[in-house]
Structure formats: C-alpha cells, structure tokens
Amino acid sequence: MSATAKPSAKLTAATLRARKGTGERTVFLTAYDVVFARLADEAGIDAVLVGDSMGMVVQGERSTLGVTVDDVVYHCRIVSRGIARAHLVADLPFMSYQASVEDGMRAAGRLIKEGAAEAVKLEGGEDVAELTRRLVRAGIPVVGHVGLTPQSIHQIGGFKVQGRTDAQRAKVLADARAVSEAGAYAVVLEAIPHALAAEITASVAALTIGIGAGADCDGQVMVMHDLLGLQPSWKPRFVRRYAELGQAAGDAFAAYAADVRAGRFPSREETYE
Numbered sequence: 001m002s003a004t005a006k007p008s009a010k011l012t013a014a015t016l017r018a019r020k021g022t023g024e025r026t027v028f029l030t031a032y033d034v035v036f037a038r039l040a041d042e043a044g045i046d047a048v049l050v051g052d053s054m055g056m057v058v059q060g061e062r063s064t065l066g067v068t069v070d071d072v073v074y075h076c077r078i079v080s081r082g083i084a085r086a087h088l089v090a091d092l093p094f095m096s097y098q099a100s101v102e103d104g105m106r107a108a109g110r111l112i113k114e115g116a117a118e119a120v121k122l123e124g125g126e127d128v129a130e131l132t133r134r135l136v137r138a139g140i141p142v143v144g145h146v147g148l149t150p151q152s153i154h155q156i157g158g159f160k161v162q163g164r165t166d167a168q169r170a171k172v173l174a175d176a177r178a179v180s181e182a183g184a185y186a187v188v189l190e191a192i193p194h195a196l197a198a199e200i201t202a203s204v205a206a207l208t209i210g211i212g213a214g215a216d217c218d219g220q221v222m223v224m225h226d227l228l229g230l231q232p233s234w235k236p237r238f239v240r241r242y243a244e245l246g247q248a249a250g251d252a253f254a255a256y257a258a259d260v261r262a263g264r265f266p267s268r269e270e271t272y273e
C-alpha cells in the first residue's frame with residue numbers, strides 16, 4: 001500500500017489493539033463537528049477523539065473542567081455523522097466518573113447510547129482501574145490517559161510535564177500498567193519524557209498513544225486546532241503545525257469585509273437576474 005492509500009474497513013478497538021507489537025502506528029485526532037470529522041475520516045485518521053479539550057478549543061474556557069456529559073454527547077453525535085471508517089472515542093468529562101464507579105458506568109453508557117461513541121477515554125490510573133474493569137466487562141472499550149491529566153490541573157499546578165522526578169516516574173508507570181491490566185485497549189501518554197514513554201510502551205499490553213511523549217509510542221494523538229494552526233498564538237513544543245488555517249481564515253474574513261465595504265462583493269456574476 002502506498003503512503004497515501006487508505007484501507008476502507010471500519011476500525012474498531014479490537015482491530016487497533018491487534019496492532020500492538022506489529023510496528024503499525026495508530027493515528028488519533030480530535031474533532032468536534034461533522035465537517036472536520038469527515039475530513040479526518042477521509043484522510044485516513046484511525047481514531048477520532050471527541051475530547052474534553054472542547055472546553056478550551058471550542059468553548060473558549062481556560063481548562064477542560066466545565067465540560068459536561070451533555071456537551072460530549074452533543075458533539076460526539078455530530079461527529080459520528082461524519083465518520084465511516086475511523087474508530088470513534090469520546091472523553092468522560094470531569095466529575096462524570098470520579099465520585100463513583102456507578103456514575104462512570106452511567107456516563108459512559110450515555111456516550112455510547114446517545115453519542116454513538118465506540119469507546120470512552122478516562123483520565124487516571126490505579127484510581128480508575130476498577131471502573132475500567134467494569135466498563136470492559138459491560139462491553140465498553142476503554143482508553144486510559146496518564147501523565148499530564150488536564151482534569152487534575154488544580155492538583156498538578158498547571159499544564160506541566162509529568163514523570164521527571166523519581167516519584168512521578170513511578171506513578172505514571174504504575175498508572176499506565178494499572179489501566180492496561182484492567183483491560184484498557186489503549187492508553188494516552190500526555191507530556192512525559194520520551195524515555196518513560198518508551199519504557200511504558202515496551203511494558204504494557206495496551207497501545208500507547210502519545211501527545212508530548214516522543215516517538216516511541218504505538219501511536220500519536222493531536223488536538224485538531226493545534227495541528228491546523230487555528231489558534232495562531234498557541235504553539236507549545238510538542239505541536240507540529242501542518243497548516244495555518246487560523247491565519248488563512250482571518251485573512252479571508254478581512255478580505256470579505258473589505259470587498260463588501262468597497263462594493264466589490266457581490267458582483268453581477270454573484271447576483272440573480
């Protein structure tokens with residue numbers, strides 16, 4: 001297969017999980033609406049994540065903490081309409097699962113039944129192992145998320161790289177092992193040193209999906225807005241921009257406004273007789 005050709009069979013948690021150890025890398029990307037979901041799907045993205053990053057990139061908040069289950073259900077349902085091949089994962093938002101396993105089961109059930117998600121992602125390690133086990137037993141595939149866990153920013157003290165001290169390193173490793181052993185088919189490793197990500201990748205059964213975790217993971221996830229340059233002033237170290245759509249959109253809006261004000265738009269060709 002050429003680098004650009006894409007297979008057409010629907011991807012599932014099981015087909016992605018079967019890639020572990022084969023060297024085939026898995027590409028996750030976030031999306032929040034049908035237009036970008038369709039573009040991602042048609043471009044051959046393997047898994048689309050309806051992330052609680054929507055709190056920041058769609059809703060304009062400073063964190064992900066205000067996102068609700070209703071928000072994720074709403075965006076996930078919309079995204080699902082743009083997807084034919086990719087696997088669809090939805091985030092369990094803050095406080096939809098931290099208070100009890102039952103809360104988490106019900107919230108996950110809503111993401112699957114109402115949002116049309118095919119898997120759920122949740123942050124944490126040993127503390128969410130029991131919920132992970134219960135979800136998997138109930139037939140809901142789970143993606144874990146360890147390292148920098150944005151739902152804990154107040155405890156962490158901000159969006160900071162994790163796993164640099166011995167204690168943090170041991171915790172991230174134990175968390176990744178716990179969710180993998182509990183049955184998660186994949187685990188996101190966010191903002192950790194690449195050597196730790198490599199060690200986790202070699203030692204867990206789950207696929208490791210990195211973001212700010214180096215090149216030795218089994219796959220990668222990016223927030224769509226970062227990759228497309230939709231927020232031109234935001235360029236952290238781990239982001240590679242593949243387009244400058246923020247700049248292009250701003251230029252297009254300014255050109256449109258200038259044309260209207262100068263009487264250049266609409267022209268006769270753009271007008272009905």
Ligand code: KIV
Binds near residue numbers: 030052188222
């Ligand atoms: O919410 C999100 O988009 C995420 C990714 C950054 C992994 O959790």
